[in-house]
Amino acid sequence: MTKPLTMVEIRGVHKSFGSLEVLQGIDLTIEKGSVTVILGPSGSGKSTLLRTINHLEKVDRGHVRVDGELIGYRQDGDRLYELHERHVLKQRAGIGFVFQTFNLFPHLTVLENVTEALLRRPRAEAKQRALDLLDRVGLADKAAAYPRQLSGGQQQRVAIARALALDPKLVLFDEPTSALDPELVGEVLDVMRDLARAGTTMIVVTHEIGFAREAADSIVFLDGGRILEHGPPAQVLDSPVHDRTRAFLSKVLS
Template sequence: MPDPAAADPALHQTGPAPVHMAPDAANRHVTHEEAIRVTDLHKSFGPLEVLKGVSLTAKQGDVVAIIGGSGSGKSTMLRCINFLETPNSGEIVIAGEPVAMRPDGSPADRRQIERIRTRLAMVFQQFNLWTHRTLLENVIEVPVHVLKVPRSEAIHRAHELLARVGLGDKADAFPAFLSGGQQQRAAIARALAVDPSVMLFDEPTSALDPELVGEVLTVIRDLAAEGRTMLLVTHEMKFAREVANHVVYLFEGRIEEQGPPSEVFGSPKSERLKQFLSSVA
């Protein structure tokens, strides 16, 4: 299992509003304040160009569902936003603050990156919990050791968060003794512990057995209903239509189509999007 601290920024510090929206999304309060703006983002791995000029804006309170086939660049885009991957070029603005980048796309100010990462929290496919630590220890790690929150306060908050995701009785359990769904819910609690402005979900249910998917989606649905700003990469089309107020369809590193879920799912314009939705129906 990879070292969580190497993969998760939380462990180092840690479209316009649509007219027609899904019922839950329609009740969400979205402000005019930008949470994230990505402009002309490019990323290559050797000769393979994975992102080919992606531009995306999410406002405070938005839930943006990012859909597309395997290899379309969905996960790479999320990883570039918090610099787990270094983009080759483009502009990234977090909460109104442009990220200083060198001509090759690498961050020019590492301290700025660490500060910005305190505003973001990412939940991964494979949970990335420390296996040798209890759930409580996983959740308090960044608040105590990076954000310098008093330990007693962090423990109290961790118990609240674990209870919130349905794991109030598992604080002293180790990840190996939990189901995948429980581990992912613990990872969400850990992400919430830094009180992020934006949550990034990278296919949070893709590694779960089918019978465990629902419990994780319920937690994410509740966060969306609270007005959490989220970018959500997912293969769960029904869920995306329910919780998102904006949907982005990526195809081969470009945004092929985007808009409110009622349009993207109900009346897609792109033939590629139509084929994709038909294939995952």
């Protein structure tokens, strides 16, 4: 059903909040090892789409598969049975998620934030793994600090290390630099570029067009809950098909 090279398969996904239909039929396939950037005006459904991929948001219609596995449901014939929460939690462990507002645990140290998800590993092994990851985001020396003692950029890098702790096959980024002071955006994007180079499959909702142009394999432009454009950066950014895309790009690039 799913090709072996496909990491994420989104088919006919609809989602409403009350009377507002935020996603109006999304079809999207994402390859293993690729970096996909989702662009779009606010309210276009970018974050909602990202959150359906790890079932933080339930879909009303359609389905999402990650690495061939149906997310949040079990299929039996032509029926989808909603999975019990503990099974969904297990599925989520394979999908990293980085939030706009970091959402680090303030009462735990940086090291404990990263080891918190590693509950099934021996303590020493979990600690070593966390230190390696903190080293990878350049914050090994902050292991004993509390989140509140770090800058926004450093907190987001810890959040990325935390999302990587369980060795996810896919990492989702929900506007990871939107809550940062402008001079701190670069350090977070640097870490994300490193991840992209290492072959991590990433889906990134962002307004950083520069990052999209240079790190993305494909760009999705979303507007009003539909995909208007999907293609390589050069195509979507330089010769978009739709007027809406052109209008949006001229606003964010000016």
